[in-house]
Amino acid sequence: MPSADRRLQPRRKPRQVRAELTRERILTAAAHVFAEHGYAAGTTNRIAERARISIGSLYQYFPNKDAVLAELLVRHIDRGTWTQADQLDLSAGTLEATVRALVRDAIDNHNDDPQLLRIMIEEAPVSQELLDTMVRHERNRVGQVRDLLARHPDVHVQDLDTAAELIVFTVETNTHKLMAYPRTGRVETFENELVDMVTRYLRGGR
Amino acid sequence: MPSADRRLQPRRKPRQVRAELTRERILTAAAHVFAEHGYAAGTTNRIAERARISIGSLYQYFPNKDAVLAELLVRHIDRGTWTQADQLDLSAGTLEATVRALVRDAIDNHNDDPQLLRIMIEEAPVSQELLDTMVRHERNRVGQVRDLLARHPDVHVQDLDTAAELIVFTVETNTHKLMAYPRTGRVETFENELVDMVTRYLRGGR
DNA sequence: CACTATTGTGAGCAATAGCTCAGCTCTTTG
DNA sequence: CAAAGAGCTGAGCTATTGCTCACAATAGTG
Secondary structure, eight states: OTTTTTSSOOOOHHHHHSHHHHHHHHHHHHHHHHHHHHHHHOOHHHHHHHHSSSSHHHHHHHHHHHHHHHHHHHHHHHHHEEEEEEEESTTTTTTHHHHHHHHHHHHHHHHHHHHHHHHHHHTOOOOOOHHHHHHHHHHHHHHHHHHHHHOOTTTTOOHHHHHHHHHHHHHHHHHHHHHHSOSSSHHHHHHHHHHHHHHHHHOOOO | OTTTSSOSSSSSOSSSSHHHHHHHHHHHHHHHHHHHHHHOOOOOHHHHHHHOOOOOHHHOSSSSSSHHHHHHHHHHHHHOOOOOOGGGGSSTTHHHHHHHHHHHHHHHHHSHHHHHHHHHHHHHOHHHHHHHHHHHHHHHHHHHHHHHHHTTTTTSSOOOHHHHHHHHHHHHHHHHOOOHSSSSOOHHHHHHHHHHHHHHHOOOOO
16 A cells, blocks of 8 residues: 555646546546545556556546545645635624634535545545645634634624634534535524534623 | 454363463563554464463463454453443533533543554454444443433423434544643643534533 | 363465556657 | 657556465363
8 A cells, every 4th residue: 555645746747638538537537436435445457447448547537546636636626626715794783694604614625425525534544745735725714713813893702713613513514514514404493503503602791 | 344243252261370470471471562553463473472471372361363352452441431321410400510421431542552542443353242232331321311411400402312323433533632642732622612512412502 | 171252373365555568649849 | 740748547556454264383181
């Protein structure tokens, strides 16, 4: 088994359209295979088979198996455009709506392929390099949320930085669970309670 | 690679003390090896080597590699005795203390070996059988918490069942993150905010 | 002490998966 | 159109790992 901290860059950059297409075929196939079989059982040969390309082609664009999943993860992260903070209503009395927007955003990010996301989050071997990328990204989000909270008049917490961290992680994780493991109850109920929890927490007071 | 849903029971029950001791040696060694190398790289041969027994002995008590980690996980679950609900103060105005007790409980359960727990939670291949055990256990906890909330006079939420689920998962997950990935800030700060979030949520009102 | 049952041993088998490379096909270019 | 480079192929090499089994050692028993 290969060590996880090897280079994740492809060995050759595609120069023809044909090549770019092959790369996409590989990634699409990989997404399906990983989602269906899991990471360990999602072999490179299976991916190549599904993409209808030879195994050799796969290794022309990805130095190893980890790199394929890493690319998928990075793409997912980059896709999470995140609702612009500017668009949010920050006037007093709208805290709940703001929080709900955040939650909805998280849900949207999980809507594409919950199974694949589950694999990526729970089974992927995370290299140091990839971990750094993810940490950096999370820091960004936390920073955005912190600024958001700082500007909102209704927010009253002890430690703003910690609160931002707590909220981002809690919303993200609960949403993930909600989407990857469909519950018996109604989804809305869960969403409502989650929104309530965050809102009441931020509103503080007593 | 073996399928995860094979029998998890040992093939032979130990009848002599010597055998029971060997079994323990294996589990202790496995805990160290998994914590240090992760699940995939924690090979059975490495475990046997560390336990100073032969690989054959390992397979006399565990039908396959998964079973070893499964046993460790079950033991961890069973160890989480959970503060008796009776001992908690349920009089009005003590909600925060009650919540803090729950959080402290979660922290205690992660104190033994955060690294091993991280492996078990994030890397272990979970068989259907094991999953059932875990689900059953979580249902118990959720039930306990729901009863607790139902009895406390200060609790005001829309849906009690969902609230219990949400809280158990949120506290568990945040604690896990806190312990497995040591933060830069002070731990107490995070604990305080987490307690605040849950408390304010439950207290409701507006 | 002899006999049986239990426990322990470790070389090596079987299976699998990641990955290579020599040579082919297709595209571009002058 | 021909040469050169880019892209593609897939049989099979290499390495690893979970696991078996024939045998040895130890403990229990009358």
